[in-house]
Amino acid sequence: MSELPHRQVSDPAELRAFAHPLRIRLIEELLADGPATASQLADRVGESPANCSWHLRLLHRYGYVEEAEGGTGRQRPWQMVLTSRSWCGDHDDPELAMAGDEATRFLTRRELDALEAWNARRRTEPAAWRDAGFTNQSLAWLTPEELADLGRQIGELLVMNAERFRDRSTRPEGARLIRLMAWGVPATPPMEK
Template sequence: MDRKLDAKSLRGLAHPLRMELLGALRSDGPATATQLAARTGESSGTTSWHLRQLAEHGFVEEDAERGNRRERWWRAVHEHTVLATGELGPDEQGPLAAYLFGVAGAHYRQTTAYLAERQHWSPEWTEAASLSDTFLSLRPEELGELIRRMHELLDEYRRPAADGDEQVAVQFQAFPRSTP
């Protein structure tokens, strides 16, 4: 299930720690503020406050199936965040920039974490993995179509985890590039 960002929810999410907390809940599953604090290097009070902010904007919710009165578990409400930047006005450009830089930073950290541990993966995994790029000459409508089709392809591979699976980070960026 997707969560489409609007101006209000973008402001609620456009904080580096909130983005990191939401990403951790999406990728690793439910957790407590204390567990997330240990992962992020923040205090549990700080992570708890940001989790409440995420809940206020509908990104996370308490996981009623876990925990007790002393232990509050949180889970992500949606699998993905969708952003249509063209629908945002001039007042949202600051939060938009914070959000987009946060996404780029998260992608960078995921990539460098893989590179740092690459030698621990089997040859089957390292040979199957890819860090690549290409340059295409496209018009805006072609870029939109390319992205739509890439999402369709990714949806074909979406399924519950099975024995032998590893979680795989699939990142792609597609944007116009200034040429010299």
């Protein structure tokens, strides 16, 4: 599974539903450990089963999670729907644009917080993980077409091992859940000619 199905999000309500701290945490728990019930997730995230169940049903409404096999009622396990999603912050619909901007800010801040947490604890990690962890920064002169192509290539790299979320047997010994994020944005406003 080197490619994930892709969906362009066009519903502001979906973006607002997705960009919520507990819902993102539930998604990450399902990605890390696979299918789980609301009660199991509640234990992991420190919330009530009823609250987790409510948030899981909302994520289900927008296609982020689905019922996994086995179990019924309160013992119903949930699993992630592996689909990449994107949205555009400069859409003609002002409500969608605002929701997209907020979702992007929320997710970017969350990833930056995770990077800061890694930097604070990295010296306590085994040497192999300290050496493997990385951040890269660069500047480049690119056309819009080249930037779009670079984004597509990076996107393909970011999902190249997506099957490991569904099939634990494909995870190599010693593998850990890794946070990956990239962006490519113009460094300066356009210059006047």
